[in-house]
Each structure stands twice: as structure tokens, then as C-alpha cells.
Amino acid sequence: MDTSDLRIALFSGNYNYTRDGANQALNRLVGSLLGQGAAVRVYSPKTPDPDFAPTGDLVDLPNVRMPVKGRGEYRLPLRLGRSVKRDLERFAPNIVHLSSPDPAGHAALSFAQDHDIPVLASVHTRFETYPRYYNMAFLEPIITAMLRRFYNRCDALVAPSQSMIDELLVMEMHDDIGLWSRGVDRTIFSSQQRDLAWRREVGLGDGDVAIVFLGRLVMEKGLDVFADTIVELRKRQVPHKVLVIGDGPAREWFKETLPGGIFAGFKTGPELGQALASGDIFFNPSVTETFGNVTLEAMACGLPVVAAGATGATSLVNDGVTGRLVPLKGRGSNAAPDSAGLADALAPYCLDPALRMAHGSAGEERSFDYSWEAINQVVADTYIRLVEERRALIAAEAAQTADKAGTAG
Structure with a gap:
């Protein structure tokens, strides 16, 4: 079987209406698959004004605005609906890819099982950690159990980092988990994109050391920990400035909490590469990442990284060589990086230009x-394996049935 023989139905809770690392990876995957001759049909909510044009054919899923405070820009796919099921039957996929354990994802999983189609699920974020950022940490064990049931109904999983795979195995989410890492566009992200003129325009002097936050401004990205750490650095009188790249519902809270910070706003493409490379230290306090695209992009721009020692970052950052990993304190839903420890890790980079450069x-x-290219081929190869395994199983069952019928006759 070849990649060109694949017919893939891909389900996503957010394929293109709001830009994030997960859907950019999915769009790149679809582009790679289409380039090899595969047939791909994507099912995801549509909005009138998406952040970017989708790669491939996109079919709208019934959806509502996400019913969580501060997450109103996201849509929740509710179900497949008759028209989507008819579309699926006409498309006749031989593999289903689920990228989000939402209600539509559950419905697509049931559809696949009813039609004897193998299912691959990709894990993009630590959904079970989200409630702790909205004062609902008591829900974490319940969500973990729901995720375990969902993922174990699939034929296999792929996750973007070995540290995330290890965590999924410990949580008994599945026993067939492959590594689908992430790539970086070096035409955009490179140390060569550093621009002193741009720095001066936003208020950074040539000698200023800029600590960078990059990502959507939502609380689950660790904004509170970032802010507490900056306060700690200011108390210690460690010279630095803060450069925030991104936007989101928590922007005003972040600005009020970090007076004097430089908020560059949402950037994409070459402008994003320019802004990121024009910083000096990348600081990622998030514990919800499964990979951390922004961490890899910062590394490609030549920035040392200080990150929470959580899934994703631990597979990217070589502690003491490319940056620092700060261990989490506490257990379970209380596990979080310590702002004092993060400040300890950041301070040497603020004070030592040679260390920053090295x-x-x-x-x-x-x-x-x-x-x-190599990373996305892993997913295509996993599709092929699952389809071939399912075909072999169906053939074996048919032969067994024929044998029984012959014996009975």
C-alpha cells in the first residue's frame, strides 16, 4: 500500500479559524499528504472570518461557541449531523484521524467503528490540565478518565514528544503510541531575522535584554507564573525588559500585571520571525504543552530557553546546553513551576551575554x-500500517467464517 492509496477523514475542533500550533501542524500534514497523492477531507467548524485559508477540502461541523469564560473565540463541534454523515459515506475513507476528543470526535469514532474503519488519534494538548486555570481543578480526574476511554477506543495514538508519550503510557491512555514531532520553517525562524531597527521601534534599546513570551494570551499558558517570575526579577533588580508577542482574551490582565511590558501584538509569517529573533531570552512557563512549537521556533531564532520542566519542553531543551528546565513543585493538579526557581534560571542569561549567545x-x-517532510511521513506510515492491519484482520475473520461454514456443511 502507498500513501496515494489513502483516503483520510480528518476531524479537528479548530482547523483554521483561530491560529495555533496544533492546527498549523495539521494543515502542514494535509499539505504533505495531498502532495503525495492521498485523498483528504477535513471536518471542522467554519467561521466567516478565519485566521487563515484551510489546506484541502473543509466541511463544516455543527458547533457552538466554547462555553468557557475567556475561550469564546473557540468553537465546540457538537455532532456530525446527517449531511456530514452522508458526506463521509460518499467520501468513503479508509482511515479516520481524530485530533480532538470533543463531541464530534466521539461521534466520528463511533462512525468509524460502525463502518470497520481504523482510527488514529493525535494528542495536541494536555486537556486534563485546563480546569486548574479556571478554578475547577476537581474536574481533572474526571476529564482524565474520559480521555482514557476515548483514546483507548482508537487503534493507535501519535503524540508530539517522547515526554508526552511517556506521560500517556503512565496514564494508560493507550499502548500503541507513535512519535509525530513538529518541524520548524527555517525561512521564517532564524537568528538572521534579528532586527535592531525593529527593536528600537518597539522601545528596546540595543543593550536591553528582552525576555520573550510568545503565544495566545490565555491563562492556561502560564501567564500568572510568567508575571510572578518577572515580579521576582524586578525585586532582585535584575536588568531586563519584557516583550510579549501574541494576543488573546487575557491581554488586558497581562498588561495590568506587567506594567512597562512591551506588547507587540499578534504576528505571523516573517513578522513573527523578526519579532521573536529580536528578543534575547525565551521564557515558557506553560505545563499544558505536548510539544511546544513556540519553544522550537525560539530555538531556531537563536534564543536560549527557560521553561517549566513539563511535557514538551523536556524533549526539546537540553538543560544547561540550550537553556534551562525548571522542575515542577507539587503533585497532580497542584504541580507548577516555582517563580523563584524560574527567576534563578533567567537571571544568569540577563547578566551574561556570552552565556546567552552560547x-x-x-x-x-x-x-x-x-x-x-520526515516528521509528517511518520503519520502517513502509521495510517498505512493501521489500514493494512485492519484489512488483514477482516480477511482472517472472513477465512475463519468460511472454514466454519465448510465444516458445518
Whole structure:
């Protein structure tokens, strides 16, 4: 079987209406599959004004605005509906890919099982950790159990980092989990994109050390920990400035909490590469990442990384070589990086230009290991394996039935 023989139905809770690392990876995957002759049909909510044009054919899923405070820009797919089921039957996929354990994902899983189609699920985020950022940490065990049931109904999983695979195995989410890492576009992210003129325009002097936050401004990205750490650095009188790249519902809270911070707003493409490379230290306090695209992009831009020692970052950052990993304190839903420990890790980079350059250069060199072409082929190969295994199983069952019928006759 070849990639061109695949007919893939891909389900996503957010394929293109709001830009994030997960859907950018999915769009790159679809582009790679289409380029090899595969047939792909994507099912995801549509909005009138999406952040970017979708790669491939996109079919709208019935949806509502996400019923969570501060997450109103996201849509919740509710079901498949008759028209989507008819579309699926006409398309006749031989593999189903689920990228989100939402209600439509559950319905698509049931559809696949009813039609004897193998299912691959990709894990993009630590959904079970989200409630702790909305004062509902008591829901974490319930959500974990729901995720375990969902993922174990699938034929296999792929996750973007070995640290996330290890965590999924411990949580008994599945026993067939492959590594679908992430790549970086080196035409956009490179130390060569650093621009002193841009720095001056936003208020950074040539000698200023800019600590960068990059991502959607939502609380589950660790904004509170980032802010507490900056306060700690200010108390210690460690010279630095804060550069925030991104936008989101928590923007005003973040601005009020970080007076004097430079908020560059949402960036994409070459403008994003320019802004990121024009920083000096990348600080990622999030514990919800399964990979951390922004961490890899910062490394490609030559920035040393200080990150929470959580899934994703632990597979990217070589502690003491390309940056620093700060262990989490506490257990379960209370596990979080300590702001004092993060400040301890950031301070030497603020004070020592040679250390910044050495660790930033090492990170940029490490980023060359991440090629989108090779990474996406892993998923295509997993599709092929699952389809061939299902065909072999169906053939074996048919032969067994024939044998029984012959014996009975």
C-alpha cells in the first residue's frame, strides 16, 4: 500500500479559524499528504472570518461557541449531523484521524467503528490540565478518565514528544503510541531575522535584554507564573525588559500585571520571525504543552530557553546546553513551576551575554533536526500500517467464517 492509496477523514475542533500550533501542524500534514497523492477531507467548524485559508477540502461541523469564560473565540463541534454523515459515506475513507476528543470526535469514532474503519488519534494538548486555570481543578480526574476511554477506543495514538508519550503510557491512555514531532520553517525562524531597527521601534534599546513570551494570551499558558517570575526579577533588580508577542482574551490582565511590558501584538509569517529573533531570552512557563512549537521556533531564532520542566519542553531543551528546565513543585493538579526557581534560571542569561549567545547558538543548531517532510511521513506510515492491519484482520475473520461454514456443511 502507498500513501496515494489513502483516503483520510480528518476531524479537528479548530482547523483554521483561530491560529495555533496544533492546527498549523495539521494543515502542514494535509499539505504533505495531498502532495503525495492521498485523498483528504477535513471536518471542522467554519467561521466567516478565519485566521487563515484551510489546506484541502473543509466541511463544516455543527458547533457552538466554547462555553468557557475567556475561550469564546473557540468553537465546540457538537455532532456530525446527517449531511456530514452522508458526506463521509460518499467520501468513503479508509482511515479516520481524530485530533480532538470533543463531541464530534466521539461521534466520528463511533462512525468509524460502525463502518470497520481504523482510527488514529493525535494528542495536541494536555486537556486534563485546563480546569486548574479556571478554578475547577476537581474536574481533572474526571476529564482524565474520559480521555482514557476515548483514546483507548482508537487503534493507535501519535503524540508530539517522547515526554508526552511517556506521560500517556503512565496514564494508560493507550499502548500503541507513535512519535509525530513538529518541524520548524527555517525561512521564517532564524537568528538572521534579528532586527535592531525593529527593536528600537518597539522601545528596546540595543543593550536591553528582552525576555520573550510568545503565544495566545490565555491563562492556561502560564501567564500568572510568567508575571510572578518577572515580579521576582524586578525585586532582585535584575536588568531586563519584557516583550510579549501574541494576543488573546487575557491581554488586558497581562498588561495590568506587567506594567512597562512591551506588547507587540499578534504576528505571523516573517513578522513573527523578526519579532521573536529580536528578543534575547525565551521564557515558557506553560505545563499544558505536548510539544511546544513556540519553544522550537525560539530555538531556531537563536534564543536560549527557560521553561517549566513539563511535557514538551523536556524533549526539546537540553538543560544547561540550550537553556534551562525548571522542575515542577507539587503533585497532580497542584504541580507548577516555582517563580523563584524560574527567576534563578533567567537571571544568569540577563547578566551574561556570552552565556546567552552560547546557549542560543546551541539551540539553533539543535533546531536543524526538525524537518517537516520526515516528521509528517511518520503519520502517513502509521495510517498505512493501521489500514493494512485492519484489512488483514477482516480477511482472517472472513477465512475463519468460511472454514466454519465448510465444516458445518
